[in-house]
Amino acid sequence: MRFADKCVIVTGAASGIGRATALLFAAEGARVYAADRDFEGAQRLSGESPGITAVACDVCDVAQIKALMDRAAQDCGGIDVVFNNAGAAGDRAPIDEIEAEGWDRTMDLLLRSVAMGIRYAVPHMKGRKGASIVNTSSIAAIGPGYSPTAYAVAKAGVLHLTKCTATELAKYGIRVNAVQPGFINTNIFTTALEMPADLVDTAKAMILQASSNAQPVARGGMPDDIAQAVAFLASDAAGFMTGASLVVDGGITIGPRHAWDPETPDMFSALQAMADAAAAAGTPA
Ligand SMILES: NC(=O)c1ccc[n+]([C@@H]2O[C@H](COP(=O)([O-])OP(=O)(O)OC[C@H]3O[C@@H](n4cnc5c(N)ncnc54)[C@H](O)[C@@H]3O)[C@@H](O)[C@H]2O)c1
Known part of the structure; x- marks a missing residue:
C-alpha cells in the first residue's frame, strides 16, 4: 500500500497506460482522480474501483486542467502525485506538409498540457511529504524513426520540461521524473x-x-509494464530520483x-x- 490515502491525479485515465496506472495506484490505497476527455470511459474505470473518481478534463483546455487540480485538492486537502499522461499521435504530416495549426495542436496536447498540469498542481503540492510528478514522454524522444516528427519533438520537450521543473521544484521537495514507453499495446x-x-x-x-x-x-509491451514504472517513480522508493527518465521498451532502443x-x-x-x-x-x- 505505497499510496495509502495519497491524492493522485492521472490524465488520459480512460484507456491504455493511464487506465492501468490509475488501477495500480488505487489498488495501493490512493484516492485517484481519473481525468479524461472521454468522460464515459473514465466513469467505466471508476466503476472498477471505489478509490477512483472520474473527472471530465480536456488537457488542451487550461481552465479544465486548473479545475481538475483545484477540485482534487479541495476534496483531499492537497495533491501528492500527478501523472501527466494524456496523449494521442497528433498531426502525422511530414515536415514539408504539416500546417502550423496541426503543429500547434500537437504541442498543446502533448507538451503544453504537461507544463500546465505541473503549473496548476504545484500550488497544491507544496509542503506535501513525498510529492511527486511523473510525465509521459516516449522512446520517440530518443531519436527519429519511432513516430511522426511533431509527436517526437513534443515528447523530447517533455523530457527537457521534466529536467527544468525538477530543478525549479526541488526547493519545495517535489520530485519530477518521466517515463519513456516503447511500443505498448x-x-x-x-x-x-x-x-x-x-x-x-x-x-x-x-x-x-x-x-x-x-x-x-x-x-509485446503492456500498459501494466508502464504502470509499474510510474508507480515506482512516484513512490518513496525513488526518493533520490528527480529529473530522470525511465526507458521501458523491452530493449528496442538498445x-x-x-x-x-x-x-x-x-x-x-x-x-x-x-x-x-x-x-x-x-x-x-
Ligand atoms: N502506446 C504506446 O506505444 C506509447 C508509447 C510511448 C508513449 N505513449 C504515450 O502514453 C500516453 C498514453 O497513451 P496510450 O498508449 O495509453 O493511448 P490510449 O489511446 O490508450 O490512451 C490515451 C488516453 O488519453 C486520452 N486523451 C487524449 N487526448 C486527450 C485530451 N485532450 N484530454 C484528455 N484526455 C485525452 C484518451 O481519451 C485516452 O483515454 C500518451 O501520452 C502517449 O503519447 C504511448
Whole structure:
C-alpha cells in the first residue's frame, strides 16, 4: 500500500497506460482522480474501483486542467502525485506538409498540457511529504524513426520540461521524473489510423506480434509494464530520483532483435508481412 490515502491525479485515465496506472495506484490505497476527455470511459474505470473518481478534463483546455487540480485538492486537502499522461499521435504530416495549426495542436496536447498540469498542481503540492510528478514522454524522444516528427519533438520537450521543473521544484521537495514507453499495446495506434471498430482487435494483435518480434524482450509491451514504472517513480522508493527518465521498451532502443537473431524479421518487414497475410486471408489491414 505505497499510496495509502495519497491524492493522485492521472490524465488520459480512460484507456491504455493511464487506465492501468490509475488501477495500480488505487489498488495501493490512493484516492485517484481519473481525468479524461472521454468522460464515459473514465466513469467505466471508476466503476472498477471505489478509490477512483472520474473527472471530465480536456488537457488542451487550461481552465479544465486548473479545475481538475483545484477540485482534487479541495476534496483531499492537497495533491501528492500527478501523472501527466494524456496523449494521442497528433498531426502525422511530414515536415514539408504539416500546417502550423496541426503543429500547434500537437504541442498543446502533448507538451503544453504537461507544463500546465505541473503549473496548476504545484500550488497544491507544496509542503506535501513525498510529492511527486511523473510525465509521459516516449522512446520517440530518443531519436527519429519511432513516430511522426511533431509527436517526437513534443515528447523530447517533455523530457527537457521534466529536467527544468525538477530543478525549479526541488526547493519545495517535489520530485519530477518521466517515463519513456516503447511500443505498448494500447488504442493509440488504431485511434491514430482511424481504424474501423471491427478491425481494431486484428490490428492490435498484429502490432503486438510485430513489436514482440522486434524487441530483445520477445513479448509485446503492456500498459501494466508502464504502470509499474510510474508507480515506482512516484513512490518513496525513488526518493533520490528527480529529473530522470525511465526507458521501458523491452530493449528496442538498445538494438532490435533482428540485429542478433537472424530468424527474426525487422519490425517493419514483420508488419508488412502480416498486412500481406491479412489481405490474402481477405481481412483488410
Ligand atoms: N502506446 C504506446 O506505444 C506509447 C508509447 C510511448 C508513449 N505513449 C504515450 O502514453 C500516453 C498514453 O497513451 P496510450 O498508449 O495509453 O493511448 P490510449 O489511446 O490508450 O490512451 C490515451 C488516453 O488519453 C486520452 N486523451 C487524449 N487526448 C486527450 C485530451 N485532450 N484530454 C484528455 N484526455 C485525452 C484518451 O481519451 C485516452 O483515454 C500518451 O501520452 C502517449 O503519447 C504511448
